Amino acid sequence: MKTILSGVGVIDKSMLILAALEQGPLSLTQLVEQTDLNRATTHRLALALDQHGLLRRVDTTRFALGFRLWILGQAVPGAASLATRVQPHLDRLRDRTGESAQLYVRDGNERVCLATAESEQSLRTIVPVGTRLTLERGSAGAIFMQDNPSSGWVASVAERESGVASVSSAVLDQNGETLAVVSVSGPIERLSTDPGALHGQAVADIAIVIAASVS
Amino acid sequence: MKTILSGVGVIDKSMLILAALEQGPLSLTQLVEQTDLNRATTHRLALALDQHGLLRRVDTTRFALGFRLWILGQAVPGAASLATRVQPHLDRLRDRTGESAQLYVRDGNERVCLATAESEQSLRTIVPVGTRLTLERGSAGAIFMQDNPSSGWVASVAERESGVASVSSAVLDQNGETLAVVSVSGPIERLSTDPGALHGQAVADIAIVIAASVS
DNA sequence: GTCTTGCGTCTCACATTATGAGACGCTAAT
DNA sequence: ATTAGCGTCTCATAATGTGAGACGCAAGAC
Numbered sequence: 343m344k345t346i347l348s349g350v351g352v353i354d355k356s357m358l359i360l361a362a363l364e365q366g367p368l369s370l371t372q373l374v375e376q377t378d379l380n381r382a383t384t385h386r387l388a389l390a391l392d393q394h395g396l397l398r399r400v401d402t403t404r405f406a407l408g409f410r411l412w413i414l415g416q417a418v419p420g421a422a423s424l425a426t427r428v429q430p431h432l433d434r435l436r437d438r439t440g441e442s443a444q445l446y447v448r449d450g451n452e453r454v455c456l457a458t459a460e461s462e463q464s465l466r467t468i469v470p471v472g473t474r475l476t477l478e479r480g481s482a483g484a485i486f487m488q489d490n491p492s493s494g495w496v497a498s499v500a501e502r503e504s505g506v507a508s509v510s511s512a513v514l515d516q517n518g519e520t521l522a523v524v525s526v527s528g529p530i531e532r533l534s535t536d537p538g539a540l541h542g543q544a545v546a547d548i549a550i551v552i553a554a555s556v557s
Numbered sequence: 558m559k560t561i562l563s564g565v566g567v568i569d570k571s572m573l574i575l576a577a578l579e580q581g582p583l584s585l586t587q588l589v590e591q592t593d594l595n596r597a598t599t600h601r602l603a604l605a606l607d608q609h610g611l612l613r614r615v616d617t618t619r620f621a622l623g624f625r626l627w628i629l630g631q632a633v634p635g636a637a638s639l640a641t642r643v644q645p646h647l648d649r650l651r652d653r654t655g656e657s658a659q660l661y662v663r664d665g666n667e668r669v670c671l672a673t674a675e676s677e678q679s680l681r682t683i684v685p686v687g688t689r690l691t692l693e694r695g696s697a698g699a700i701f702m703q704d705n706p707s708s709g710w711v712a713s714v715a716e717r718e719s720g721v722a723s724v725s726s727a728v729l730d731q732n733g734e735t736l737a738v739v740s741v742s743g744p745i746e747r748l749s750t751d752p753g754a755l756h757g758q759a760v761a762d763i764a765i766v767i768a769a770s771v772s
Numbered sequence: 773g774t775c776t777t778g779c780g781t782c783t784c785a786c787a788t789t790a791t792g793a794g795a796c797g798c799t800a801a802t
Numbered sequence: 803a804t805t806a807g808c809g810t811c812t813c814a815t816a817a818t819g820t821g822a823g824a825c826g827c828a829a830g831a832c
Contacts, residue, residue, distance in 0.1 A: 348605035351818065352567035352790075357609045364632040370809060380792050385810065387790095390563035394572045395664050400634070401731065403809080407633040409662045413669055415630020417579040418622040419615070447624045449610050454628055516616065566789065567819075585780060595821050600781065602819095618780080 346451075355379055356387055360396065360407065367406040420521075421447075421456070427555050432459035432524070435548045439541045441528035442467045445513075445552075446482050448520070449474065453482055456522065467506055467527040475502065481510035482523045488512070491520045495546045497538035499530060507533035509541050511549035524549045561666075570594055571602055575611065575622065582621040636671070642770050647674035647739070650763045654756045656743035657682045660728075660767075661697050663735070664689065668697055671737065682721055682742040690717065696725035697738045703727070706735045710761045712753035714745060722748035724756045726764035739764045 348354055355377070362368060362376040373388065374381045388405055391397040395410030415421065428445050435443040436459035446453040455473045460466060469475075477483040480502035485491065491512040499507045508527035515521040526541050527533075533540060563569055570592070577583060577591040588603065589596045603620055606612040610625030630636065643660050650658040651674035661668040670688045675681060684690075692698040695717035700706065706727040714722045723742035730736040741756050742748075748755060 346608055348608040349819095350567060350602060350605035352565060353571060353602070353605045353609060356568060356571075357611075360629060364629065367634060371807080381809090382792055382794090382811080383790075387565060387568070389810095390565035390568045393561055393563040394568060396572075407629060409633060409636055409669070409671075410664055411626060412630040412633045412636035413664055414575060414579065414622060415627040418624060418627045419582060421624055421627035449625055449628060454624070456624075586778080596780085597782080597821055597823090598819075604781095 352387070355383065356391060356396075359384065359387060359391065359405075360411075363397065363405060363407050367400050367404040369404050373405060428457050428522075428524075428552055429459070431548050431552050431555070432457055435459065435524070435526060435544060436461060438544050439526050441526045441533065441541070442469065443548075444469050444482075444525045444527070446475070446486075446523045446525065448477070448486050451477060453477055453486055453523070461528060463528075463532075465529050465531070467503075467508075467529075469527070480525075481508045482525045485510050485512050485523045486520060488520070491518070493546060493550055495538055495542040495549075497536070497542060499533075499535050499537065505530055507535070507537040509533075509537045509545045511542075511546040513549050513553045515553070521553070524552060567602070570598065571606060571611075574599065574602060574606065574620075575626075578612070578620060578622045582615050582619040584619050588620060643672050643737075643739075643767055644674070646763050646767050646770070647672055650674065650739070650741060650759060651676060653759050654741050656741045656748065656756070657684065658763075659684050659697075659740045659742070661690070661701075661738045661740065663692070663701050666692055668692055668701055668738065676743060678743075678747075680744050680746070682718075682723075682744075684742070695740075696723045697740045700725050700727050700738045701735060703735070706733070708761060708765055710753055710757040710764075712751070712757060714748075714750050714752065720745055722750070722752040724748075724752045724760045726757075726761040728764050728768045730768070736768070739767060 358377040359373060362373055370385055374384050388397055395408045397405050398408040400406045432443040432445060440461060442461040443459045444455050445457040447456050452474045455469050455471055458469055458471055477486050481496040481498040484496045491514060495509050495511040497509045506527055507530045508525050510523050510525040512520045513522040513524055524545060526545050573592040574588060577588055585600055589599050603612055610623045612620050613623040615621045647658040647660060655676060657676040658674045659670050660672040662671050667689045670684050670686055673684055673686055675683060692701050696711045696713040699711045706729060710724050710726040712724045721742055722745045723740050725738050725740040727735045728737040728739055739760060741760050
């Protein structure tokens with residue numbers, strides 16, 4: 343993930359620390375290595391984050407993400423319920439198209455899979471919940487990069503991964519901004535080099551239904 | 558919630574902002590009112606948190622917690638799985654005692670309910686998941702306040718709420734520190750003024766089982 | 773139509789904080 | 803006994819974050 347410079351150095355550094363710990367508990371020295379921050383600074387910020395519950399000490403020498411993040415995460419408007427309410431629609435899209443379907447939200451310069459319905463065919467794309475992908479490739483990335491999103495669709499062929507094609511559509515919020523992106527993906531063998539012709543309308547239809555159901 | 562002073566002012570202020578937004582989206586002016594921070598400072602920190610995904614703008618004038626918190630929350634070691642693994646044990650404790658059972662984790666100067674099994678009796682205590690309670694009252698709070706926790710139990714009668722009694726026991730991690738607290742609570746009519754005699758052993762037994770199952 | 777109020781946003785001089793070099797104590801390895 | 807590497811802490815200083823106040827905009831009052 344690219345380093346974000348927000349203009350508030352302490353927040354930038356703190357986020358580096360939290361991001362480093364996403365992979366699992368780390369010692370102070372490992373944190374320093376992964377964040378490239380000064381050791382005293384890392385120590386001081388880690389203690390402060392610990393006091394706020396964003397970090398906690400495990401087995402006396404390592405830091406891990408703290409429960410406060412889980413609690414704040416539960417309070418994010420729509421995050422958990424977005425995943426829950428969207429699931430039946432992704433299931434329906436998977437059934438209608440025969441391909442794997444996913445929902446992505448934007449997270450800085452990446453997109454993250456929030457919910458998924460896997461195709462039952464033996465050859466299929468698998469994108470686990472929590473997977474983070476670039477915005478720079480793939481039809482879902484292209485949707486997030488649009489300045490003025492519409493309720494059309496975008497297709498891509500072999501952009502993110504060779505042999506894979508996908509179609510995506512924006513889930514717009516009430517202000518016409520992209521809240522999430524719904525996608526269908528699978529092998530080029532089935533989706534062809536024109537996946538939009540096959541499934542674009544189905545994806546766009548489901549995106550509108552999802553938008554309505556999460557309002 | 559008491560204001561925490563960690564020694565890093567920007568982190569302290571940022572956490573005030575995130576905590577204020579836990580209740581739902583707020584305008585800048587509302588944020589300023591609830592955090593008692595300077596408006597320019599609040600604005601600047603809110604923009605920085607937005608860039609990191611911890612906040613997001615909703616309907617052009619309000620801030621809300623951002624998806625990055627949900628994602629980081631999913632990465633907290635054990636948080637979601639703690640709730641999941643603990644559930645059958647809370648159900649068993651509820652069945653064995655006939656009273657509502659809860660699991661709490663510490664969050665700064667409060668405790669938060671992570672999982673619950675409600676009694677089926679018509680008179681029962683209800684503590685929804687996510688509920689935040691003080692450490693200063695109740696048997697679970699007393700456990701969190703202990704300096705050197707053991708695998709005994711603590712009972713309280715009409716401390717947090719009149720008419721309610723409870724028994725709690727610490728779930729200890731491998732370092733002998735309190736990872737969580739398991740509790741049983743209900744009306745004094747059933748639990749008597751000596752709830753520990755009735756259910757203390759059952760709660761302590763389950764706490765040990767839970768500790769083993771989340772290692 | 774004009775004026776006022778309150779909002780979000782931005783600037784920048786300055787006060788205050790955060791930084792990080794280096795010291796310290798501890799433990800494990802040699 | 804010595805060395806290396808860890809976590810922790812201090813404090814002089816540099817750099818950042820603060821916040822008063824200006825600005826533009828929109829809505830409400832008159």
